[in-house]
Amino acid sequence: MSEAFETYDPNRLAEKARLADVGALALYRAACPCHTDVPGFVKAFADDDIALSYSILRQANPLPEMCSHLNPPWLFAEGARAERALGHIPTAISDIQYTVAWLARDAGLLGVILPDAESGRHVAIVGGGPTGIACAVKLLEQGHRVTIIERENVLGGTPQCLIPSRRLPDIQPEINAVLAPALSGGRLELRLGEAVGRDVEIESLSDRYDAVLVAIGLWQEPSLGSADAVVSGIDFLRETKAGSRASVPGEVAVLAGDDCAMDASVAAQLLGARNVYIVYEGPRSDMHWCRDEDWFKSEGIHYLPLTQPLGYETDPRGQVSGLRVEHILPPSAEQTTTGSRGVLPVALVIEAMRLDVARNRPSTTADNVFEAGGMLNGGATVTRCIAEGMQAAKAIDDYLLNTV
Numbered sequence: 594m595s596e597a598f599e600t601y602d603p604n605r606l607a608e609k610a611r612l613a614d615v616g617a618l619a620l621y622r623a624a625c626p627c628h629t630d631v632p633g634f635v636k637a638f639a640d641d642d643i644a645l646s647y648s649i650l651r652q653a654n655p656l657p658e659m660c661s662h663l664n665p666p667w668l669f670a671e672g673a674r675a676e677r678a679l680g681h682i683p684t685a686i687s688d689i690q691y692t693v694a695w696l697a698r699d700a701g702l703l704g705v706i707l708p709d710a711e712s713g714r715h716v717a718i719v720g721g722g723p724t725g726i727a728c729a730v731k732l733l734e735q736g737h738r739v740t741i742i743e744r745e746n747v748l749g750g751t752p753q754c755l756i757p758s759r760r761l762p763d764i765q766p767e768i769n770a771v772l773a774p775a776l777s778g779g780r781l782e783l784r785l786g787e788a789v790g791r792d793v794e795i796e797s798l799s800d801r802y803d804a805v806l807v808a809i810g811l812w813q814e815p816s817l818g819s820a821d822a823v824v825s826g827i828d829f830l831r832e833t834k835a836g837s838r839a840s841v842p843g844e845v846a847v848l849a850g851d852d853c854a855m856d857a858s859v860a861a862q863l864l865g866a867r868n869v870y871i872v873y874e875g876p877r878s879d880m881h882w883c884r885d886e887d888w889f890k891s892e893g894i895h896y897l898p899l900t901q902p903l904g905y906e907t908d909p910r911g912q913v914s915g916l917r918v919e920h921i922l923p924p925s926a927e928q929t930t931t932g933s934r935g936v937l938p939v940a941l942v943i944e945a946m947r948l949d950v951a952r953n954r955p956s957t958t959a960d961n962v963f964e965a966g967g968m969l970n971g972g973a974t975v976t977r978c979i980a981e982g983m984q985a986a987k988a989i990d991d992y993l994l995n996t997v
Contacts, residue, residue, distance in 0.1 A: 722750020
């Protein structure tokens, strides 16, 4: 057993799972974008039936191990409140899910289950992130051949390329184990390092394949303007995860709005920033933030809600030297003055306000081309992207069944 799993004690978790209230667990299921049968997999785990527990998980989500690390705290808040109201300690759903997934992986239970007969249809999936992988698994289970075209040299999308390893352990073992039977059986082809618009066009794919799913995700962030030491959240996280950025200046501003902002803020602190200014236009309650609230009270962290970034000041060399901001007054009919303005003295700005689809989004009028994932949902949770990938697989399968 890997040392990474030692903090997850299956026996301790199983004891707690046996005490879980079935009605409260149903609320967890309702909150899950994949509608995972939470009562079913928790009960099977409590009964020490890992094979059944994992089978229930995989029906709804082919990548449960990865998702167990990325479930935001607010996702299961309603179920947790219900359990507390009953006098119970909330069930550790994500911990149980992770434990079941790695025990199943250790037992060799993860591979996609392929039917003996092939359908004779071939589907191309553009984007090898969670959405594309989930769609591929479901299409393979229906007997279709699948080709995944991914611009990076590895599958995994945003989780693989951007989410720091301290928050997300290596996801490749799960991905590899799930896809292994299809690869070895010749039903899945991977075309890595190929990008739409550079190496391949959607129109040509729609002509060559019976159906195409475009699931390219979100890879562009809006900017207040260019200056030295102004970097996008995507680029900053990519550099820190790859190890090409080992330090930051003492004063850093993070323009917050999405999950990249959270990871970028923590990374900046770990890389040596004395002061990290988290600038957010809305109230704290509007920002999904997967960190303990106490983190905001740690030394050098300055959270500035209701604060609008206006632009940058630079020194004679073109290096950013300050961030102009304005405090946004809460809406009130009695207020007639504007908020106060000021300048934050910073030497690095990380723009992580929101993720958009990259420029030159591929488009086509072909009726055999489908879309799913981040390019449609605007960067929702990984679990929701997986759910949408599976929904796309059903739509594609229905389309193939009704076309000659």
